[in-house]
Amino acid sequence: MDRVCNKCNKTKSESKFRRNARTCIKCEYRFRQRWLRSLVKDRRLSIEERLSNRAGYMGAGFIMISPYLLQYGKIGAITYIIGGLLCTPQVWVAKQWNLVIVNLNVTLGYLIYLYNL
Numbered sequence: 001m002d003r004v005c006n007k008c009n010k011t012k013s014e015s016k017f018r019r020n021a022r023t024c025i026k027c028e029y030r031f032r033q034r035w036l037r038s039l040v041k042d043r044r045l046s047i048e049e050r051l052s053n054r055a056g057y058m059g060a061g062f063i064m065i066s067p068y069l070l071q072y073g074k075i076g077a078i079t080y081i082i083g084g085l086l087c088t089p090q091v092w093v094a095k096q097w098n099l100v101i102v103n104l105n106v107t108l109g110y111l112i113y114l115y116n117l
């Protein structure tokens, strides 16, 4: 028994269709492939984004350990400042200006803290 595809309007045998599907496997695959390819193209990162992402992860690590180091004198404040500076390029490239302000505020705040220590 043959069926007609609703996309290419060709008459094809039953084996060319999935169960209860009105579109033949070939048309379905073509659309799916194009859709997946468009997603991959969108997800490709530029070199600045890649570098700033790595720096951002390192900065996040520094900021994460800082609260526990703060009780041991200057080292906690220094890791906060390094973390704030490393995190800034990532949010700058992504144009997330609120987070740029937060990171610069962390850096400035702990510079003042370090100056008064």
Ligand SMILES: [Zn+2]
Residues within 6 Å of the ligand: 005, 006, 007, 008, 009, 010, 023, 024, 025, 026, 027, 028
């Ligand atoms: Zn078709």
